Amino acid sequence: MMSTQDDDEKDDKSGRPTKAVVGSHRDEEEVFGKAYDPRIVRRIWSFVRPYQGRIFISVAAVLVFTLTQLAIPLVIRYAIDHGMAPGRLDRSVMISAIVTFTVIILINYAASYVQESVVGKVAENVLSDLRRAMFSHLQLVSLSFMDKTEVGRLMSRLQGDVNSMQEFLETSVMSVGDIVLLFGIVTVLLWLDFRLGLLTLSTMPMLFIVRLFWLPRAKVAFMAAHETNSIANGALAEGIHGVRTVQSLERQHVNFDLYVEKVLANHPGVQDAAVVGAEDQIFGEVPIAFIVRRHGSQISADELVRHAERSLSDFKVPRRYVFETELPLGKTGKVDKAELKRRLAGAGAAAG
Numbered sequence: 001m002m003s004t005q006d007d008d009e010k011d012d013k014s015g016r017p018t019k020a021v022v023g024s025h026r027d028e029e030e031v032f033g034k035a036y037d038p039r040i041v042r043r044i045w046s047f048v049r050p051y052q053g054r055i056f057i058s059v060a061a062v063l064v065f066t067l068t069q070l071a072i073p074l075v076i077r078y079a080i081d082h083g084m085a086p087g088r089l090d091r092s093v094m095i096s097a098i099v100t101f102t103v104i105i106l107i108n109y110a111a112s113y114v115q116e117s118v119v120g121k122v123a124e125n126v127l128s129d130l131r132r133a134m135f136s137h138l139q140l141v142s143l144s145f146m147d148k149t150e151v152g153r154l155m156s157r158l159q160g161d162v163n164s165m166q167e168f169l170e171t172s173v174m175s176v177g178d179i180v181l182l183f184g185i186v187t188v189l190l191w192l193d194f195r196l197g198l199l200t201l202s203t204m205p206m207l208f209i210v211r212l213f214w215l216p217r218a219k220v221a222f223m224a225a226h227e228t229n230s231i232a233n234g235a236l237a238e239g240i241h242g243v244r245t246v247q248s249l250e251r252q253h254v255n256f257d258l259y260v261e262k263v264l265a266n267h268p269g270v271q272d273a274a275v276v277g278a279e280d281q282i283f284g285e286v287p288i289a290f291i292v293r294r295h296g297s298q299i300s301a302d303e304l305v306r307h308a309e310r311s312l313s314d315f316k317v318p319r320r321y322v323f324e325t326e327l328p329l330g331k332t333g334k335v336d337k338a339e340l341k342r343r344l345a346g347a348g349a350a351a352g
Contacts, residue, residue: 044165047126047129047130047133048122048126048169050129051122051125051126054118054121054122055122055173057114057118058114058115058118058119058122058173059173059176061111061112061114061115061118062111062115062173062174062176062177062180063176063177063180064107064111065108065111065112065115065177066177066180066181066184067180067184068104068105068107068108068111069108069181070181070184070185070188071104072101072104072105072108073188074188075097075100075101075104076097076101077192078093078097079093079094079097079098079101083097115173115174115177119169119170119173119174120170122169123169123170126165126169127165130165138154186201189201228266259316260275260287260289260308260312260316260318261273261274261275261289263307263308263311263312264289264291264304264307264308264318267299267303267304267307268294268297269293269294269297269298269299269303270291270292270293270294270297270299270304271292271293271294271295271297272291272292272326272327272335273289273290273291273292274289274290274327274335274337274340275287275288275289275290275318276288276290276337276340276341276344278319278320278341278344280319283315286318286319286320287316287317287318287319288318288319288320288321288322288344289304289318289320289321289322290322290323290324290327290340291304291321291322291323291324292323292324292325292326292327293323301320301321304318304321305317305318305321322343322344327340328340
């Protein structure tokens with residue numbers, strides 16, 4: 001154990017802790033966006049089960065709301081076809097249509113109020129129970145887990161992911177009504193005028209094809225946004241709330257380089273990024289970025305400058321970009337910053 005620790009210290013002579021990270025860090029082997037995991041569904045259902053009676057009430061309210069939405073245009077059609085014939089106005093038909101329309105509107109409002117209020121309360125209760133369970137579990141985990149797990153990752157899971165669960169619970173009930181409404185609209189269209197209904201539905205194949213191409217890209221973009229949000233929350237939790245700890249351990253320069261690397265690596269054309277400091281006669285030291293492009297990417301230094309300027313202060317933007325096929329790794333699996341500095345020094349000597 002001691003020899004391994006000594007090797008780690010010898011491996012990185014840049015002054016950076018060998019396992020230093022900033023913000024939430026995703027391991028490459030971690031699976032994001034699994035389509036269906038029955039274990040997770042069972043665990044979620046254990047929190048929803050105490051409120052299943054209210055869930056059934058909200059689903060019934062959604063179905064009533066959907067049926068009234070379908071009935072409104074049919075009542076209007078009946079009033080126009082039978083109560084407003086050319087040359088005469090059938091008052092009895094119009095009065096009955098108005099009364100029916102009013103009753104449907106009232107039922108629609110009541111069903112909408114019930115489903116929104118019940119679903120909202122259930123989602124809030126499930127959210128509260130879930131957060132209580134997570135915080136209780138957090139008090140029981142071992143110190144070794146707390147030592148090797150980033151604060152940013154924990155805060156992101158306890159805050160952002162739980163809020164996503166609340167949104168999922170609310171939209172899942174609403175989606176039942178959306179599905180019923182979709183099939184109801186198709187049925188009414190075909191019932192009123194079969195040929196016109198088929199003509200209207202002729203756009204569906206094109207929409208389905210667009211969905212096949214759009215959905216995979218949307219999923220990748222959603223996961224990238226989720227991960228970026230996790231990184232940002234983690235960086236804020238560790239760099240702002242824990243600023244005294246950062247200062248007491250003299251980690252300012254380490255966090256500085258790591259945060260710049262996160263910003264650069266967030267560009268879709270960048271596979272990996274590393275930042276080292278280089279001596280400068282005016283500023284003392286300026287950041288230099290080593291970039292590994294993604295396969296097929298032709299990103300230039302000017303593009304990276306514009307990307308960095310959108311997220312970083314001027315003094316944090318790297319003054320130079322060096323493109324590499326791969327970054328040198330030490331025995332710990334981290335980027336060997338000492339080797340990058342030697343390369344930089346060698347390039348400067350050759351240029352001189």
